Amino acid sequence: MNLPLRLDEIGRVSPGKEALVYYDQRLTYAQLNAMVNQLANGLLKLGIKPGDRVLIALSNCPEFIVSYFAIMRIRAVVVPINNLYTQNEVGLIMRDSLPVAVITDANLVPVVTKLAAEIDIRLSIIVTRSSPSGENIFSYKKILEKGAVTFKSVTKYQRDEVVELLYTSGSTGSTKGAMLTNNNLYSNAITFAQLNNLTPADKSLLVAPAFHAAAQTCVMNASVVSGATLVVHDGWVDPATLLKAIQDEKITFYFGPPTMYALLVNHPDTGKYNTGSWRTAYTGASALSADIFNNFEKKFGFQITEGYGLTETSPMVTSNPVEGTKKPGSIGLPIPDVEIKIVDYEDIEMPPGEIGEIIVRGPNVMKGYFNREEETRWIMRNGWFHTGDLAYKDSDGYLFIVDRIKDLIIRGGLNIYPREVEEVLYTHPKVFEVAVVGVPDAVMGEEVLAFILLRNGDAVDPEELKEFCRDKLARYKIPRYIRFVENLPKTTSGKLLKSALRKMIEEPRK
Incomplete structure (x- = not known):
């Protein structure tokens, strides 16, 4: 099983189930799957083949989600990037990944056109929400309209096939693409969904940027594999907008960095909103302070769940239990099927209470860095992914980050x-x-x-x-x-x- 196959399965088994909400637009799983098929067929007509890289430079929107699954469906490689990147930042990624196509909005067209000429690559530019013109520039809407609503895969998907390049600077500071496979992404999404008890009855709110690994796995992909409803916002606006969405859409699951929770607990009018549907608040990306943890529980009646991960691990590595003992300041316990050690500089395991580097092994760990064999060998030495993060483990097995080896x-x-x-x-x-x-x-x-x-x-x-x-x-x-x-x-x-x-x-x- 993988992400596009799971979407297709739910589209057939629960065709009328609401899949996606974006302002006034509401799509069932059958409709979402059909749109993915339409775009997938359109991408094939443009000559995009398995293994080709396709950039997505979009804010949170249905087009991002459809593009993400359509690219994977034709066994090409998704390369999501921040649509606010400058020409310099986009150029670094394009020069490394050498994409054959970019799916973006009109604002970024001049940038990618100029870069394609500088890099000397033939690039198909697919533009959303506008009527573009120019050589090798295509309308997303027209491609969708002309594509067939059914899709027949000519070859079987492979578990270890690379389907996404997520760019990160890792521990060295140089931008490189983490190669994530079908199994990396699906196993991490299904494990996270199970840990959070996500079901078709749930409604998840996507506010964190979808180009980020955590937003993809913990919100978008976890919702899809569960058959839940995904409510999409362009991005963070303010606490009132978030609270109103929770109230109006009866949101049950929300993921955001500690910053968003800090703004939320300091909002003076939280009591004006009915947030009774909300049962899971998840966080990661940086340390959650004890003050935010405690103040959130006082205001909303349940605790924030904190986890830990990295781009290279799809991203989830550890999590506090959603139901059970949460330890403020801790990143929790290893998720199922993932092994963790705390080691010294010789990779010798440290006893509980002693500080060392977190190393990881499991189905979530990337295949390696794209075109970076030497860096891959080093970061994956002795068969373990070396995170560059320093932590200790307590007597119950809970992990506590104490510092970063890298200066991120x-x-x-x-x-x-x-x-x-x-x-x-x-x-x-x-x-x-x-x-x-x-x-x-x-x-x-x-x-x-x-x-x-x-x-x-x-x-x-x-x-x-x-x-x-x-x-x-x-x-x-x-x-x-x-x-x-x-x-x-x-x-x-x-x-x-x-x-x-x-x-x-x-x-x-x-």
């Missing part, structure tokens, strides 16, 4: 890699050296702070540097704080001491 910043549930921001700032003519770190923030979890050492005699306003980043980085990656320093702390070998920089964080920020 997680702002509002979105990953920001310091090296990427640093490389952009280094291109400013007045910047001599730069170091980027995350600083704690009560709402976003972390914010971006850049320490800047200017060239001799130069001066620059912090706002000028932020403006310099605007067409090179997505908005959420632009440093909120910039601090000018006379030197950056280093070891005698010249290695930057970010631990020393973090000690300076409590000083006033600009």
Whole structure:
């Protein structure tokens, strides 16, 4: 079994069951499956073959979901990216993945057209919600209308066949695609659905960005494999919008990063909404504070469930029990069929209470990094995926993250890699050296702070540097704080001491 086959199965067994809600648009499973078939047939007519990469650059919408399943149905490879990425960011992924097609909205057409010419690839551009014109530019709506509502697969799906490339910077900071297989995605989605007791009676709310691994597995895919109803929002608006959706659609399951829960518990008018249908609130991506955990329970009468995962693990690795003992501050227990060890630098397992690196083995672990054999061998050494995260295990087997080996910043549930921001700032003519770190923030979890050492005699306003980043980085990656320093702390070998920089964080920020 895999994701597109499961969708087809539910479309036949429960054709009238409501599958998707997007504002005034409501689709049954039969209708959703037919649309996936129509697009799949249209993609085949464009010459897209098994193994070809197809980018999806869309916000949360039915077109994203239909495209995701249609690409997998023809055994091509889904490459979801943030539709707010700049040309520089999209270019890095296109140069690596060499897609044959992009499904996007009109805003990104000039960017991908220019990049296709620079990279020298023939690219079919499928545009949603507009009437495009130009060579190799096609209307999503017209492709859908012309496609047959039935689909006949000419070859069998393989369990270990790569069906998705999810780009991440991992522990090295360089952008690379995690190759996820049919079995990776299906096994993780079905396990997560079972852990959360999802059934056809449930209604899940998709607010977190669908290009993100957690939103795909924990909301979109878990809902589909369960035959539940998926209510889709473009993205986060405010607590009132979320609460109204829970009330009006009788939402039972919601997933979001701790940032969203922080905003929710601080909202003064939660009592105005009837949230009695809501039974599961799930979170991940960054640490959930004890204050948010406790305040949420006081306001809504049940506890948030926290889990842990990575792009390379499809993503779920551990989870607190939905029903049972939750330990605030813990990322929970290994999910079924997934093995975890806490090890030292020689991969020797540490006893309970001792800190070491989390390593993972199981059906959720990626096949490897696309075109990165050496990095794959290293990260998968000794047959285990090495997460780069430091943790300890208590006497009950619950895991507690204590730090990151990598310097990843997680702002509002979105990953920001310091090296990427640093490389952009280094291109400013007045910047001599730069170091980027995350600083704690009560709402976003972390914010971006850049320490800047200017060239001799130069001066620059912090706002000028932020403006310099605007067409090179997505908005959420632009440093909120910039601090000018006379030197950056280093070891005698010249290695930057970010631990020393973090000690300076409590000083006033600009």
